[in-house]
Amino acid sequence: MTRDRHRRPRGRRVVAGLAVATALVLALDLSGAVDTSPVRGLAAAGLGPLERAVGPREDEAARLRAENTRLTTRLADTEQRLAAAERADALLDTPTLRGLTLVAARVVGVGPSGPAGPERVTLDVGARDGVQTDRAVVTADGLVGRVVAVGPWTCDVLLLGGREVAVGVRVGPRGVLGEVSAAAPAGAPAPKPGTLALAPVTGGALATGDTVTTLGSPGDRPFPAGLVVGTVTAVDDARGRPTAGGVVTPAVAPATLDVVGVVLGERRAQPRPSATAGG
Numbered sequence: 539m540t541r542d543r544h545r546r547p548r549g550r551r552v553v554a555g556l557a558v559a560t561a562l563v564l565a566l567d568l569s570g571a572v573d574t575s576p577v578r579g580l581a582a583a584g585l586g587p588l589e590r591a592v593g594p595r596e597d598e599a600a601r602l603r604a605e606n607t608r609l610t611t612r613l614a615d616t617e618q619r620l621a622a623a624e625r626a627d628a629l630l631d632t633p634t635l636r637g638l639t640l641v642a643a644r645v646v647g648v649g650p651s652g653p654a655g656p657e658r659v660t661l662d663v664g665a666r667d668g669v670q671t672d673r674a675v676v677t678a679d680g681l682v683g684r685v686v687a688v689g690p691w692t693c694d695v696l697l698l699g700g701r702e703v704a705v706g707v708r709v710g711p712r713g714v715l716g717e718v719s720a721a722a723p724a725g726a727p728a729p730k731p732g733t734l735a736l737a738p739v740t741g742g743a744l745a746t747g748d749t750v751t752t753l754g755s756p757g758d759r760p761f762p763a764g765l766v767v768g769t770v771t772a773v774d775d776a777r778g779r780p781t782a783g784g785v786v787t788p789a790v791a792p793a794t795l796d797v798v799g800v801v802l803g804e805r806r807a808q809p810r811p812s813a814t815a816g817g
Contacts, residue, residue: 629799632678634751634764640676640799641667646692656792657700663800664691672760674752674801680766680789681705681752682798693800697792698767699734706755707736707767709784710748715739718750718767723783727774732791736770736784744773744784762801 629635629642647660663669665688675682675695683697696703704719716738722728723737738744748770754763772785 629676629678629797632676634680634766635676635799638758638762639802641669641802643667643675643693643798643800645795645798649694657697658686659695659697659792659795661693661695661798661800662691664689664693666690667800668802669693669800670802674758674761674765676765676799676801677790677795677797680768681761682790682795684760685800695798698788698790699732699792705761705767706753707750708753709736709738709742709744709750709770712743714742714744714748715753716742718786729785732787733771734768734786734788736786738783744770744782746770746773750786758801 629640641663643661643663645659646662648656649658649660651657661669661675669685669688671685671688673685675685681698683695683700683703685693686696687694698705698718699720701720704717704721707716707718708714709716716736718734718736720729720734722735729735736744736750750767750770752761752763752765752767755761766789768786768788770784771787774783774785
């Protein structure tokens with residue numbers, strides 16, 4: 539304990555002496571009365587180790603900052619790739635998509651927005667990947683839209699909810715037929731942003747909570763049957779109309795699109811077999 543108390547004042551005296559000597563050398567150097575180059579050399583030799591002991595030089599600190607930035611960016615990119623791979627696996631494991639041939643794609647561009655958000659996106663797959671126009675685009679959650687333009691390396695997709703998209707659907711456990719679009723039927727209120735208008739066929743009854751799925755198209759083009767479109771979240775008053783309409787909340791939110799699948803072909807590769815009734 540006694541030895542430590544003696545060392546501390548001695549260390550402070552050394553630092554104070556160095557400070558005084560540095561100030562003296564600086565004053566002599568500025569006056570020009572004495573050639574201080576030898577003294578400056580000795581000071582550099584003596585203070586250099588002290589400077590290195592205090593901390594890294596500025597160029598070393600800059601190098602460390604750049605390396606930290608590079609590693610952080612690399613980690614974020616790796617995490618993003620892993621998340622995309624997980625979403626692609628979930629897409630291929632979706633029961634409603636079983637039997638469909640898909641090519642995975644990522645959204646790389648967003649077009650102009652309408653009242654409910656973006657109406658068109660660009661994907662990073664095209665004709666070289668087998669993509670054609672009027673093919674459905676899906677996620678593990680449900681229907682996204684349909685392909686409307688194809689280039690060699692990319693394609694454009696018109697999203698569900700766009701002003702030019704209308705989808706034939708089945709609603710609920712009874713499979714009520716209808717049509718979903720962004721435009722409300724005559725006499726019905728316009729759907730709020732982020733929702734769709736559902737117009738069932740005459741006499742079709744709707745219920746809140748009903749699941750809405752695609753009716754299907756010849757050759758599965760543009761929409762295969764059974765894809766989830768959304769859920770009925772409200773039923774309108776008929777107000778003199780033959781059938782009450784409804785409001786559908788889409789299963790897929792356009793603002794969250796990332797990894798999607800483009801349908802490339804039909805489920806059925808062979809002609810459907812015929813059968814004799816009552817046989």
